[in-house]
Amino acid sequence: MDGFYIVTSLLKIVAVIFLVILPMVSYAVYAERRVSALIQDRLGPNRVGPAGLFQPIADAAKFIFKEDFTPATVNTFYYWLAPCLAMVPAIITIAVVPFGSTLFGVPMVIADINVGILYVFAITSLGVYGIVLAGWASNSKYPFLGGIRSSSQMISYELSLGLAVIPIFLIVGNLRLTSVVQYQIEHGWMIAPFVGDWTNLGKWLLAIPMLISFFIFVIAVFAETNRLPFDLPEAEQELAGGYHTEYSSMKFALFFLGEYAAMITGSAIVVTLFFGGWHLPGIPDGSHGWIFGLINIAVFFAKVAALLFFFMWVRWTLPRFRYDQLMRLGWLFFFEIALVNIFIVAGILALIR
């Protein structure tokens, strides 16, 4: 392994985590508060700085200076471990997501591994440990119930999450996320194949099951990230905050930020799989000049931001599911639909190839 590769990888990691993901996480919290306020005919946080834009800094300062209280009855080791486990998987998932084409000849993906999507599923399923450990280590009833709900919910929806993306990899024939993006550049986005050979009827035939896949995947991402309408693990009204009831100060903030980081990585994966990643019709990739490389990156994160807005929009529209409804939806509908969808795609592929 040569030095250039190591240096560029480190640069990419630092840039993506500290310049993009962490600011995006903190501003997602701000955006969430602003969007929720606007939807409810309020103004939201507008005091700190122009239009409240320094609110995340004020929030962070507040969290750091709050008392970090550890209740006497908790299992201290796991109590301290849980917030880290909630934050880390959400962030390291971004490693395999291609967030741009190339910049100065360097591919804009931290680790272009050939089992991309499997890595994503392996790491995101670790996210459940943070919540379950938090619920169990708190040694308190509400967090315990939250942890239990979360574990069953996440495991249930991981099935449909995994099954929903199989059709994509049937079409692409490769688990590498960069080749998924490459396929979408050549043949059009998965859910909107307008570019490339768009007159091909088979493409449009495939777009129908892709739309189903997209719906199931997005809904499963909602459930995986514990967002409304599936935020049962932290249902404020029933569980007084759920798994993070006993947490305070920066440890609570880590759960909070972990949820938003998971949202961002979830959106990034949805964008990569269904919305053509960093591709926008008419804009060439980074080999035509560094400015296009930067535009590609901007396009990718703009798509992610649009999807994050959708997440917030849905959160402030829909009420929470009842627990049995959630399980019914996951096991009796999405699981079956995703399974049938795989066969439909396989049939169409056999027909047109």
Place this chain on the structure above:
Amino acid sequence: MAITVPRPKLNWRERLYLPAITAGLMITIKHLKNMIFRRTKVTMQYPEEKWDAELPEHYRGAPALVRDADGRVRCVACQLCEFICPPRAIKIIAGEIPANDRFSKVEKYPEEFDIDMVRCIFCGMCEEVCPEQAIFLRKDYAITGFTRAEMVHHKDKLLEIGGVMHGVVLKWNEKK
């Protein structure tokens, strides 16, 4: 008694939920859009916008002492307001006006006049009871302080809020 809630039979379109969800999303985005284009009326942004101009004439804000046109403190320290005050927020220590003073006929003046604004309930009874029309409820409503001691308005502060009142009762002018 157990009540069986009748559940309406849903048709397939309703059971799909997607039309209902889309309708809900459209409603919320409409609210967001109206907020962004400032078509929705929002609450007054208090410290920047104030309603001082729209305060009605009868508004009952902080009680204050007034001076008359000659600059004399109108209060004659009769202590009626101290008596009437329901939360006992007013404390007056009366002093005698020296004989050689222009207003020696008045006999008494308030040496100290304290209103504890932590206690004051802005009822306006002091204003109502005052025979000299010396105490008025003004339009100051943002009365703040870091300590209880700071919240007590002394005579100087009360006069500062009150200012000069022209007209009304001027019976002491005729008996100069």
